[in-house]
Amino acid sequence: MEEFKVPPPSKVNYLNVDYGLKSWLLTRDHKRIAFLYLGSISVFFLIGGVYAMLIRLELLTPHGQLLTSTTYNKVFTQHGIIMVFFFLIPSIPATLGNFLVPIMIGAKDLAFPRINLLSWYIYLLGGIVTVYALLAGGVDTGWTFYVPFSTTFSNSYVIATGLGIFISGFSSILTGLNFIVTIHTMRAPGMTWFRLPLFIWAHYATSLIMILGTPVIAITILLLAFERLAHIGIFDPAAGGDPILFQHLFWFYSHPAVYIMVLPGMGVVSELIANFSRKNVFGYSFVAFSSLAIAVFGFLVWGHHLFVASQSVYAGMIFSFLSFAVAIPSAVKVFNWSATLYKGSISYDTPMLYGLGFIGLFTIGGMTGLFLAALATDVHLSDTYFVIAHFHYIMVGGTLLAYLGGLHYWWPKITGRMYPEGWGRFSALVVFIGFNLTFLPQFMLGYMGMPRRYHYYPEEFQVLHVLSTAGASILGVGLIIPAIYLLWSMRYGPKAAPNPWHLPGLEWRTQSPPPTENFETTPIVTWEAYEFAPIEEMKVIGKFEESKAEV
Amino acid sequence: MAESYAAEPEVVHHPALQHHFENMEQQREAGTLGMWVFLVTEIMFFGGMFLAYTLYRGKYPEAFAVASNHLDIWLGGINTVILICSSFTMALAVYCAQVGKQQLQIIFLILTMIFGGAFLGIKAVEYREKYRDNLIPGRLIPGRPFDPAVNPHGAPHDPHKLTLIGNSSVRQVELFYWIYFAMTGMHALHMIIGLGIMCFLLYFSIRGRYGPEYHNPIEISGLYWHFVDIVWIFLFPLLYLLGRHMGGHG
Numbered sequence: 001m002e003e004f005k006v007p008p009p010s011k012v013n014y015l016n017v018d019y020g021l022k023s024w025l026l027t028r029d030h031k032r033i034a035f036l037y038l039g040s041i042s043v044f045f046l047i048g049g050v051y052a053m054l055i056r057l058e059l060l061t062p063h064g065q066l067l068t069s070t071t072y073n074k075v076f077t078q079h080g081i082i083m084v085f086f087f088l089i090p091s092i093p094a095t096l097g098n099f100l101v102p103i104m105i106g107a108k109d110l111a112f113p114r115i116n117l118l119s120w121y122i123y124l125l126g127g128i129v130t131v132y133a134l135l136a137g138g139v140d141t142g143w144t145f146y147v148p149f150s151t152t153f154s155n156s157y158v159i160a161t162g163l164g165i166f167i168s169g170f171s172s173i174l175t176g177l178n179f180i181v182t183i184h185t186m187r188a189p190g191m192t193w194f195r196l197p198l199f200i201w202a203h204y205a206t207s208l209i210m211i212l213g214t215p216v217i218a219i220t221i222l223l224l225a226f227e228r229l230a231h232i233g234i235f236d237p238a239a240g241g242d243p244i245l246f247q248h249l250f251w252f253y254s255h256p257a258v259y260i261m262v263l264p265g266m267g268v269v270s271e272l273i274a275n276f277s278r279k280n281v282f283g284y285s286f287v288a289f290s291s292l293a294i295a296v297f298g299f300l301v302w303g304h305h306l307f308v309a310s311q312s313v314y315a316g317m318i319f320s321f322l323s324f325a326v327a328i329p330s331a332v333k334v335f336n337w338s339a340t341l342y343k344g345s346i347s348y349d350t351p352m353l354y355g356l357g358f359i360g361l362f363t364i365g366g367m368t369g370l371f372l373a374a375l376a377t378d379v380h381l382s383d384t385y386f387v388i389a390h391f392h393y394i395m396v397g398g399t400l401l402a403y404l405g406g407l408h409y410w411w412p413k414i415t416g417r418m419y420p421e422g423w424g425r426f427s428a429l430v431v432f433i434g435f436n437l438t439f440l441p442q443f444m445l446g447y448m449g450m451p452r453r454y455h456y457y458p459e460e461f462q463v464l465h466v467l468s469t470a471g472a473s474i475l476g477v478g479l480i481i482p483a484i485y486l487l488w489s490m491r492y493g494p495k496a497a498p499n500p501w502h503l504p505g506l507e508w509r510t511q512s513p514p515p516t517e518n519f520e521t522t523p524i525v526t527w528e529a530y531e532f533a534p535i536e537e538m539k540v541i542g543k544f545e546e547s548k549a550e551v
Numbered sequence: 552m553a554e555s556y557a558a559e560p561e562v563v564h565h566p567a568l569q570h571h572f573e574n575m576e577q578q579r580e581a582g583t584l585g586m587w588v589f590l591v592t593e594i595m596f597f598g599g600m601f602l603a604y605t606l607y608r609g610k611y612p613e614a615f616a617v618a619s620n621h622l623d624i625w626l627g628g629i630n631t632v633i634l635i636c637s638s639f640t641m642a643l644a645v646y647c648a649q650v651g652k653q654q655l656q657i658i659f660l661i662l663t664m665i666f667g668g669a670f671l672g673i674k675a676v677e678y679r680e681k682y683r684d685n686l687i688p689g690r691l692i693p694g695r696p697f698d699p700a701v702n703p704h705g706a707p708h709d710p711h712k713l714t715l716i717g718n719s720s721v722r723q724v725e726l727f728y729w730i731y732f733a734m735t736g737m738h739a740l741h742m743i744i745g746l747g748i749m750c751f752l753l754y755f756s757i758r759g760r761y762g763p764e765y766h767n768p769i770e771i772s773g774l775y776w777h778f779v780d781i782v783w784i785f786l787f788p789l790l791y792l793l794g795r796h797m798g799g800h801g
Contacts, residue, residue: 109571111581177588185581186572211592219599223733230689232729234603239722240611249599522573 013513028113029516034099036120044086044127051079056469062462064455072455073140080143085165086127088399092264093175096406097203099414101179103507104197106188106523111181119174126168133160147235147246151228158228162221169214176210179203190525197529198287202267205291209256217253247309251302259298262394263291265402266333272355272405273337275503277344280530283336290329297326304373308382316375323373330366334359350424354405357432361397365390386446389439397435412496416513419489430478437471504531567765579767586771590778597782604730613716614723616794621713623677627791630673637666638780645773648766657756664749667742674739684711688729697725731790741779748772
């Protein structure tokens with residue numbers, strides 16, 4: 001295999017080019033901004049995780065011994081709000097996307113670097129306002145904020161929390177705007193649309209959803225706040241308003257939002273599967289277009305959250321059909337990833353383990369979504385633990401695993417250090433086991449009738465709840481270990497070569513970590529997206545030693 | 552599979568070229584696309600309120616007709632003309648920038664701002680009328696809830712009193728006014744932001760920053776201003792022109 005020519009590495013990269021707080025807090029470098037996001041997102045994940053722990057501890061016993069009912073309401077609400085708005089939605093786009101989108105297309109930065117920095121500050125501001133609301137007393141309406149409880153009867157900090165979410169929405173919009181303009185206008189010479197990595201396609205589709213959907217939740221939160229503050233009547237039947245209007249407005253964004261959460265993960269998985277089987281993605285254009293299809297169809301299915309909310313049966317039938325249809329592009333991806341693996345040269349490194357885990361767990365999550373998309377079964381399963389298990393399989397089994405896989409995969413590029421592979425594989429395994437032990441019992445619980453958002457339950461459900469809590473503890477351990485070794489590796493890990501995995505992607509043709517302007521000179525792209533050399537030509541070179549041919 | 556790197560010739564960059572762009576053309580393209588994408592998000596933002604308007608108008612057509620009739624069509628109409636004129640002067644400012652007529656460009660920019668300010672002034676007059684007639688919905692103003700005077704049947708037309716027709720009720724009229732204030736208020740906020748942007752443009756125009764080779768900021772601010780104008784073009788008939796066939800009674 002011909003070694004790729006990478007210019008001789010200089011000592012200066014984006015991390016050490018400048019020191020000091022101001023150089024970080026006023027940076028315009030997309031890589032530094034990605035790093036800032038990485039830190040803040042991890043903090044919010046920790047907060048959301050603490051709430052998760054409280055939920056699982058409370059559910060160990062059937063009679064709610066740890067928390068009062070109102071406090072329990074606050075705990076699951078805040079778990080949802082922090083995880084959805086402050087972890088899942090920004091996670092992959094704001095960290096991996098911000099870092100990699102310019103590099104993967106051969107650009108020096110995103111189109112609007114200052115707007116990129118602004119989006120981080122807006123995110124922080126939204127987070128601070130929300131955390132303030134949580135500390136001041138919290139909110140107990142469920143992350144879905146249904147009226148009339150949120151507007152009339154709840155005595156909690158609905159408006160403050162809503163304000164925090166409203167503010168952070170602008171961070172999402174600006175990130176999406178930046179990605180779209182960058183991908184359209186700043187691709188390097190020769191980088192045509194169909195030479196783009198699938199990671200870029202996925203982020204492009206995600207950005208479309210971000211810019212079209214997020215403004216709707218913004219206006220919904222504003223209307224909610226005014227209804228609560230000033231009793232306008234827009235959602236109040238006594239005044240001629242309609243509470244279901246709120247649900248329609250809310251879910252019109254929040255359903256596409258779940259695609260904002262999962263599509264970037266799918267982009268990461270495409271990269272992981274192709275690169276760690278050293279094989280071109282099977283059906284590249286199908287996978288690329290499936291991302292766009294998910295984005296489009298995702299806007300057409302919100303009514304499946306209102307099947308039992310007095311929505312018309314005919315509307316229900318249409319939404320049900322469309323919800324089945326939206327599964328098809330996702331299935332296309334799963335099939336194509338599997339076909340990519342077939343006869344590939346698979347290496348079971350940590351990122352690949354997470355990628356394989358994604359395929360399995362996302363498939364389970366997606367298929368259980370079909371139970372919920374079917375009207376008749378949804379009547380039985382709606383508002384039960386089945387729904388909770390379904391979306392956690394996708395959000396945790398899917399997005400979180402993809403995030404961890406991507407983080408490990410690109411860790412040498414981002415930090416210039418390698419993580420300890422043994423610990424990586426071990427914690428991937430622990431995460432996988434812990435996750436399944438947590439959420440598989442919840443499918444059963446839901447099917448047997450355990451309602452969501454309840455902390456009192458019949459005795460016969462306790463065994464499954466205890467299993468679930470045990471799994472959650474294991475999952476927690478599995479997530480803490482990478483936090484420790486990744487931090488450790490930033491200082492003590494072995495230094496990484498420009499191309500430690502020996503892969504053809506554009507991001508591997510520059511230093512690890514990259515210089516501020518990403519490439520010494522603008523690359524001219526003459527190759528297709530996943531061009532691997534024939535297997536028989538591959539030389540086996542140690543992953544961590546600096547190969548002479550690369551310097 | 553060999554790759555090559557482009558040789559980077561020494562060129563003199565335009566002072567306004569941001570360093571992450573290859574050239575001014577790319578910067579201009581990116582800026583323009585960015586503004587269009589942003590305007591799409593604005594459409595989605597206003598769209599939620601248009602949805603609420605559509606639903607409730609379908610539900611309470613009579614109350615909406617009464618409430619709409621009660622708005623001052625002259626003030627609304629004059630405002631519409633003012634805003635259209637401001638879009639015209641903005642377009643002229645962009646044209647002047649393109650052909651390098653810097654003085655004229657500054658004049659048109661100032662005219663646009665004057666028109667914008669006039670619009671906001673008339674809006675303030677309208678809002679004050681509503682305040683006086685207790686038409687601010689809900690309990691937004693503490694101590695002054697929504698409580699308009701209603702014209703009893705058969706009484707002569709009084710512009711400060713509502714004349715209810717059919718099945719309409721005051722609470723339904725309140726819904727209209729809520730939507731009226733939300734939409735025109737959000738619109739006014741966007742106009743204020745637009746005026747702020749124009750202050751920046753004015754400052755840089757006076758400093759001579761814009762010319763035929765670099766005027767994209769004015770172009771894309773023009774796009775924003777035209778968008779704000781279009782939103783009003785939709786708002787005016789939907790909010791002000793319902794029920795006018797009732798002959799001015801309301």
